[in-house]
Amino acid sequence: MAISPSLLLRQSQSLVMTPQLMQSIQLLQMNHLELVQFIDQEVEKNPLLEIAASEEMSAAPETNDTDTAHANGDLEGDGDWLEPGSANTAEQLSDKLDTNFATEYDGDSSDPKPDAPELLGQWKSMPGSQGDSGAAFDMDDLPAARMSLREFVHEQIPLAFFEDTDRVTAQYMADLLDDSGYLCEPISETAARLGVDNTYIESILTRLQTLEPAGIFARGLAECLAIQLRQRNRLDPAMSALVDNLQLLAKRDFATLKKVCGVAEDDLIDMLAEIRSLDPKPGSAFQSSQTETVVPDVIVRPGPKGGWQVELNPDTLPRVLVNQEYFSEISRKSGQNSADMSFLSECMQNANWLVRSLDQRARTILKVATEIVIQQDAFMEHGVEHLRPLNLKTVADAIKMHESTVSRVTSNKFMLTPRGLFELKYFFTVSIAASDGGDSHSAEAVRNRIKAMIEDESPDAVLSDDDIMDHLKGKGINIARRTVAKYREAMNIPSSVQRRREKRAMAKVSSN
Known part of the structure; x- marks a missing residue:
């Protein structure tokens, strides 16, 4: 069959994404x-x-x-205070304002007079002026600007460093602080940048770590806590071992901590209470809470x-x-x-x-x-326990x-x-089947039940993931143990072993 050009007329539908449609x-x-x-x-x-x-x-x-639901979107706005035709017209406002100054100015002829009565009116209405009937204006009434962490440290540096070279180096290192008060540049890089020895930077850093707030200029969490304990004169060998093994504290491995620190259980509880009283981010107090x-x-x-x-x-x-x-x-x-x-x-x-x-x-x-x-x-x-499974x-x-x-x-x-x-x-959640063949349950509602069960447990009756699974199945929720563990970890809730250790430690701290 020979191929030849021809004219064809076709109809088709297509959706064209115009710029206006894309913006909509x-x-x-x-x-x-x-x-x-x-x-x-x-x-x-x-x-x-x-x-x-x-x-x-x-x-x-x-x-x-x-x-079930009624939708209403009426807007109710407030009228303009100087709207034409309103009760507060320009004439009525002028009657309330003190604009007649013909007999108000009795000063000496040598005193400079305002160019216009409006300027005098502004002067008379200023707080603290002779025409003000209220209290005198005080500069102390103005709120002071919030001081930043670096400004606070710069004010202390001249009191701790007397040599010009040391003071300039300390000011440079103060500018390296992050918002939490930690030093965000290694000592070797600072020394290379300034062309000095590492030993010199270490000596400057040691003095900077004595400034307020306690714990600044640390290079990590352990050093930050150690600085605060040293200023409290509480950095003994046992506390130093505890600070060096914060990973065991994060795991709540109190048995290993007792061996590492060489202390009894009661002493360890007191040490943990003191660690909790420290500030892991000493510079955060200077951050503006916006x-x-x-x-x-x-x-x-x-x-x-x-x-x-x-x-x-x-x-x-x-x-x-x-x-x-x-x-x-x-x-x-x-x-x-x-x-x-x-x-x-x-x-x-x-x-x-x-x-x-x-x-x-x-x-x-x-x-x-x-x-x-x-x-x-x-x-x-x-409430959330009755949240239904819903999809788009x-x-x-x-x-x-x-x-x-x-x-x-x-x-x-x-x-x-x-x-x-x-x-x-938030209202769109996956469904979890019911064990009795009834209506399915929302995953968010199940997570809320798991959280409530863990919050109500006592130190002597900590629930494992299997216990939570059995309890939920008794309530008609068909859920697997690995799903319970997944929901628990998503809510940052530790395992039953870690919770048992922490609850017992907290109970002893409370009893003491």
């Missing part, structure tokens, strides 16, 4: 902070976008009421007529509006300029797309969260979406419930 998908998996940063970038690029005030926001996406607060995306409350009320958190809803008036005004001024009109059309298209995408994102999050609450109603009512397919089939969409929605999103704050992915 990315919006779904963004958390609140990432979404705010993305919107700020879009507002900066697009003159037709603006961040709306709270009172300008309309109601959130429409919601559906069910017997914690990032997790803002919930969804809030679940008990409904007024039973069930649960699911609503989006107004604080996480993006407040973006398209300025149609500005678009119309600029369009009239641009006239027949095709380049300007093309730019405006593109900005309007991008702005409308962003608003629609944010609205769709909010609706999708609310829909997924509502279905999760429906599926985990027993958890909301009774179950939620996706219920809300008629794809599993990948549900997965993106549940990433980095949090739900505030009467039981606490949880990530949406």
